[in-house]
Amino acid sequence: MTPEKTVPTDMVFEPKIIGFLCNWCSYAGADKAGTAQSLYPSNVNIIRVMCSGRIDPQFVMKAFEQGADGVIILACHPGDCHYKEGNYRAVQRYRLLLRMLEPFGIEKERCRFDFVSAGEGDKFVKVITEMVAAVRALGPLKIPA
């Protein structure tokens, strides 16, 4: 599945991705994948926040500015938020974010939002794997000066 098996490692683009995960659902979902020892690419660097509602759009912009090729935001499913409605705020902000990315020439595929529950270790692995593949296909992010 990982391309390094067919292509020499130094020729494969390894994207740097930041993942913002809420503590209660998505981070627990990532732990679940861990407990199941499901393998996935190591490109996503997880930053834990208590609630996806804490994710300030400036964190995402900063991440891109400082070299991230992609950012993924994972939140509790609608209705499951530990803090009642933080995930709805996260969705609203994500929609605004997408509109902010375009003028910077950042493809919207570089910023993904998804819902991962504490039980969805498999979904977490799937989402991460897809994200890495999608950003790898886009190549390194070049923000025009």
Place this chain on the structure above:
Amino acid sequence: MKIGVYFCKCGTNISDKIDPGKIRETLVQQYPGIHFSTMDFMCSEEGKEAIEKDIGENNVERVVIAACSPRDHEATFMRVLSKAGLNPYLMQMVNIREQIAWVTADPDRAVEKAGRYLRSAVNRVQLHDPLEKKEIEICPDVLVIGAGPAGLKTALTIAGSGRKVVLVEKSPVIGGMPVRYEELFPNMECGPCMLEPLMGDILHGEYAENIELLTMAEVTGVVGSYGNFVAKISQRPRFVDMHTCIGCAECIEPCPVSAKNTFNYNLNERRAISFPFAGALPGAPFIDEKLCISLQGGECRKCQESCPVEGAIIFDDREKVFERNIGAILIAVGSDLYDCTKIPNLGYGRFGNVYTSNEFERIMASNGPTDGEIRTTAGSAPTSVAIVHCVGSLDPKHKEYCSGICCQYAFKFNHIIEKKLPGTNISHFYKELAIPGKEDFSLYNHARSNPHATFIRYGDIQDLSVAGDEAGMVIEYLDIHGKSGKVAADIIVLCPAVVPAEESGKLGAVLETALDRFGFFEELHGRLDSAQSKIKGVFLAGTCQSPMDIQKSMNQGMAAAGYILSGLVAGRKLEIQPVNAEVDEERCSGCRVCVAVCPYKAISFDSEKKVAIVNDVLCQGCGTCVAACPAAAIKGNHFTNAEILAEIKEVLR
């Protein structure tokens, strides 16, 4: 700043994939001053002692733990820091087991990723603030709103612990709905008999002096938060002194005014001074101000003249307003029944012999309008009764939910009708049958084995149509199989959907407690926390939260009591966790975006200072306001912008 990095090998769970030696190398390269230590099982007693000792011996000021998920052992290691004399928040935990060692195929990549994570944690932990838990004084007393089964049980339980309970009831009588029912499902227990011991304890029991019962009262305002609420309660005048009155009822007969008795759903008459029904508690009558000649300015003192006790009847009684300090609030205001006139084909309101279940309960009650005799409006015993289940329930055009209790009381009706009037034909019209629980099948089986009972399943309530006159009605129906038919019915009993009480909306606004899409009080979590509302310190019990039976209502009340008794303890301060939001008043422009986004109503606006204020007791530390503040005037403790940005920066280096 001396930073200690503690690397747990977790047996070989971590070290098989991530070589601690390589991690040490990469860290020391960037942070030459760090202190790096490797252990086998850090969460073991030996491991924890070793870290504690190591922190002391090496004068470590900040700690990075590289081990399992913080969801497993963050609290464990925070306690180790405390024991070592360090503030527990001066620690950052890095999840190199669940999120690296166990999920990364290639050890080189695992080491690389762990290196990034650890550098990032070292960068972040330097910015950590030592956070202290705050403590506030609390009031352990409780306000219970609603004196039905749930409210009574909770009030007694809490009063039994020596706390004060203010029990507020809007009607002149306590006991809620079931006290008006002659017999209860599933075991045909007598309603008043079941509740009287509870009510007796409330009024005269061992802990009665801890309970302040305010009947004919309602909560009109609440300020403050969990641990320290102040409630404003206004009480309508009863015009009878409950403490002086001996409940002899001598005053009732002489009263010259007669009007419909609302407590019996207008099925009989009552006087201007009356008891809601025989045996109603508290055992003192009340005067209906609108009916009383004297209170309407006329000349009449008949009740007072007939009263054997001096001062029991007080015509100059006035509305009273009370303010009470409490630490927690229980809402147990019950529910209503769906308005059956919204389904006009069922004839309710058009035919005198079509009753709602509550009306029929009163008809069957020995202290009800007919002394328990089932009679048609013409005064004869019915030869046929139709019971319509699911009236407005399980119906997208009315209420989508199943009300859960109707089938059981419908089969109770079947049982009582058969007992009182053997041989009566009983038709059950139902959409679905719901009879869960270990006791509830018995009444159902009894109804099924009644040779005079028939069961007709319909698909849509519109497929039933009531015609006829007061002498006899006919239900024309189309059943679920498309078969049509007719059934005669002298009396029709409707089992309407359980709906939120009218006052729920008003009370919800007073308490700022959310209602769900049906208008019931919304619970914090449907399964984990259905006895808590979304406002901390405001608890829920009984049918104001969802349709439910007496057993569930009582249990929910007891669950609320458990929360209150363990959460608010007299003499113990309330601990406030420090991972919360803090407003920088200098930077706050007063835009109030934070007030709108806070899911806990923890932020208010100080109109004098023109700044937002976070209530530490209510704030849960989600950080939604922090992300929303356009002026970056709110700091999310332990997840500050600086801390998160430091993490991002280093992990991308």
